[in-house]
Amino acid sequence: MTLTATRFDWVRQLVHRESAIVLAPGKEYLVEARLLPLARKMGLSDVDQYVDSVRSRPRPDDTRSIVEALTTNETSWFRDGDPFTTLTSTVLPSLLSARGPAERLQIWSAACSSGQEAYTVAMLLEDAMPNASARVSITATDISREMVERTRAGRFSQLEVNRGLPAPMLVRHFQRAGSEWEVAPNLRRMVTARECNLAAPLPRMGPFDVVYLRNVLIYFDLPTKQAILRRVRELLRPDGWLFLGAAETTLGVDDSWSRVVLGRSSAYRPLKGA
Amino acid sequence: MTVPTDSGERRRAGDRPPLVTELIDGATVQEITEQAWLALVGEDEVLVPLPAPMPADALSSWVEIVGPWTGSVVLTCGRDTALALTRALLREHAPEVLIKEEDVDDALGELANVVGGNVKAVLPGPSVLGLPETGSTPPPGREADTCRVDVLWRGEPLTVSVQSHAERENEVPL
Amino acid sequence: MTVRALVIDDSRAMRRIVTGTLEGFGYETRQAGHGQEALDVLHEGWVPDLCTIDWNMPVMDGLQFVNAVRSNPAWRAVTLMMVTSESEHGQIVRALAAGAHEYVIKPFTADALRDKLALLGLLPQEVSL
Ligand SMILES: C[S@@+](CC[C@H](N)C(=O)[O-])C[C@H]1O[C@@H](n2cnc3c(N)ncnc32)[C@H](O)[C@@H]1O
Numbered sequence: 001m002t003l004t005a006t007r008f009d010w011v012r013q014l015v016h017r018e019s020a021i022v023l024a025p026g027k028e029y030l031v032e033a034r035l036l037p038l039a040r041k042m043g044l045s046d047v048d049q050y051v052d053s054v055r056s057r058p059r060p061d062d063t064r065s066i067v068e069a070l071t072t073n074e075t076s077w078f079r080d081g082d083p084f085t086t087l088t089s090t091v092l093p094s095l096l097s098a099r100g101p102a103e104r105l106q107i108w109s110a111a112c113s114s115g116q117e118a119y120t121v122a123m124l125l126e127d128a129m130p131n132a133s134a135r136v137s138i139t140a141t142d143i144s145r146e147m148v149e150r151t152r153a154g155r156f157s158q159l160e161v162n163r164g165l166p167a168p169m170l171v172r173h174f175q176r177a178g179s180e181w182e183v184a185p186n187l188r189r190m191v192t193a194r195e196c197n198l199a200a201p202l203p204r205m206g207p208f209d210v211v212y213l214r215n216v217l218i219y220f221d222l223p224t225k226q227a228i229l230r231r232v233r234e235l236l237r238p239d240g241w242l243f244l245g246a247a248e249t250t251l252g253v254d255d256s257w258s259r260v261v262l263g264r265s266s267a268y269r270p271l272k273g274a
Numbered sequence: 275m276t277v278p279t280d281s282g283e284r285r286r287a288g289d290r291p292p293l294v295t296e297l298i299d300g301a302t303v304q305e306i307t308e309q310a311w312l313a314l315v316g317e318d319e320v321l322v323p324l325p326a327p328m329p330a331d332a333l334s335s336w337v338e339i340v341g342p343w344t345g346s347v348v349l350t351c352g353r354d355t356a357l358a359l360t361r362a363l364l365r366e367h368a369p370e371v372l373i374k375e376e377d378v379d380d381a382l383g384e385l386a387n388v389v390g391g392n393v394k395a396v397l398p399g400p401s402v403l404g405l406p407e408t409g410s411t412p413p414p415g416r417e418a419d420t421c422r423v424d425v426l427w428r429g430e431p432l433t434v435s436v437q438s439h440a441e442r443e444n445e446v447p448l
Numbered sequence: 449m450t451v452r453a454l455v456i457d458d459s460r461a462m463r464r465i466v467t468g469t470l471e472g473f474g475y476e477t478r479q480a481g482h483g484q485e486a487l488d489v490l491h492e493g494w495v496p497d498l499c500t501i502d503w504n505m506p507v508m509d510g511l512q513f514v515n516a517v518r519s520n521p522a523w524r525a526v527t528l529m530m531v532t533s534e535s536e537h538g539q540i541v542r543a544l545a546a547g548a549h550e551y552v553i554k555p556f557t558a559d560a561l562r563d564k565l566a567l568l569g570l571l572p573q574e575v576s577l
Pocket of ligand 1: 021071075110143147214
């Protein structure tokens with residue numbers, strides 16, 4: 001049985017209002033599959049009943065659970081390779097020559113999911129520069145509280161460490177913790193995880209030298225993408241670097257960026273005076 | 275997760291060897307098994323933590339772990355379940371394709387190897403993992419030194435137990 | 449260019465899973481049930497780009513196989529990737545020290561193999577995007 005149109009619509013609007021995530025018609029199955037565990041947890045047998053119960057007695061916790069359940073948290077280490085390898089080959093040397101020796105580099109993983117992106121950056125910098133933990137701070141944010149907590153914990157399952165993490169880095173930067181693997185304390189100290197909704201006014205942070213805003217704009221409509229790119233630009237230093245996901249671009253969305261080809265992928269830099 | 279960490283102190287000379295229940299808990303064994311199922315059997319293959327009576331014609335596969343803790347990791351299920359698992363592993367969904375007995379032994383053995391290797395990594399090391407075996411009579415375990423998980427896969431019972439060997443005198447006499 | 453892989457594992461089911469995945473990426477594959485059988489394939493002249501290697505096998509285990517391949521300069525170009533349920537920190541260190549390039553812990557998904565092959569530059573271009 002599938003979710004009725006009015007109930008799907010109610011969920012769609014709630015998720016859009018809270019997170020800007022667009023659930024296109026046809027995603028009923030997704031809503032149904034993702035909300036079923038929440039329904040079961042309340043002792044209800046289907047999603048229709050769950051939606052009715054939440055609608056009749058809304059509590060902030062339910063809203064949060066629904067939004068979190070509808071985020072897609074798929075991620076991996078070194079996702080797409082080049083946006084990370086070019087960090088140490090190109091971006092870091094240019095930043096280090098432009099910054100004073102005492103200046104801290106600030107990097108933002110703006111939709112961090114369970115933290116693989118932030119810790120990929122931490123490992124690369126730790127291996128590339130002496131004293132990285134004193135020179136770099138990485139801010140990792142996500143709308144999902146559960147993802148922020150997972151990032152903070154820095155623990156990954158066997159299946160997760162298999163996804164793109166080079167074995168030499170696994171043995172260098174992780175320890176076994178029961179059936180999981182835990183990131184080394186010096187890397188965890190480099191990363192600060194906090195909740196942040198990209199679709200709302202951003203908290204005071206930064207300014208950042210590098211922003212990873214990857215595989216999240218794809219969930220938003222054009223006006224939201226534009227607003228987010230504008231807000232990100234305000235937190236990025238004028239000579240900073242922005243990395244988007246492989247299927248994302250500023251072209252045709254926000255013309256105040258210039259695209260720089262790095263390896264087989266691209267980075268974006270604020271256009272001067274734009 | 276509450277895996278007791280191995281402080282080493284537990285293994286002072288003259289002390290009894292640790293019981294497996296002090297080294298690994300059911301939740302960890304269950305998590306390891308679930309990950310093996312998700313990755314190898316199929317991404318929608320959930321294991322429901324419920325005990326159920328095992329059919330009389332049960333089949334087991336096991337691997338031995340030898341080290342600071344010595345024992346076996348044993349997987350047990352009905353023969354039909356073992357056959358269904360083999361089909362799932364081999365991605366052989368057509369019912370007319372004949373699955374040979376040695377294929378079942380091999381597939382069930384490999385599942386024991388995968389679960390066993392990950393169990394070994396949680397236990398204090400270094401230890402050695404044996405080659406998997408399959409049959410209807412796994413090495414007998416000692417009830418008092420067993421960590422056992424009962425689940426249902428596609429509605430059928432399956433157990434995973436981490437057990438020390440019955441014939442080994444692992445414990446100081448009372 | 450076809451990429452060739454020798455899949456070494458004593459479990460037929462696991463060999464099927466690994467070869468099936470690699471063939472899906474465009475690989476040409478052969479199989480061996482243990483290290484000695486795999487060495488025989490190499491000596492025969494079929495030298496692959498990649499070996500996926502289980503650790504615990506009868507006759508010759510994966511670590512011995514890695515040592516044997518590394519001691520023959522003619523096979524220097526072969527990429528060695530462990531695919532095993534041996535998952536202690538120390539075991540991974542041992543395999544890398546012996547000359548394995550990568551290490552995949554069982555259980556793994558097809559995505560995990562794809563990610564690792566991409567790291568190694570061994571993913572035919574069509575599948576890498
Ligand atoms: C597919 S993951 C991308 C993770 C990582 N950046 C990567 O590229 O692998 C998308 C993440 O965006 C988060 N997200 C979705 N909407 C968001 C919003 N409005 N504000 C902040 N994060 C959001 C989700 O919770 C999810 O963790």
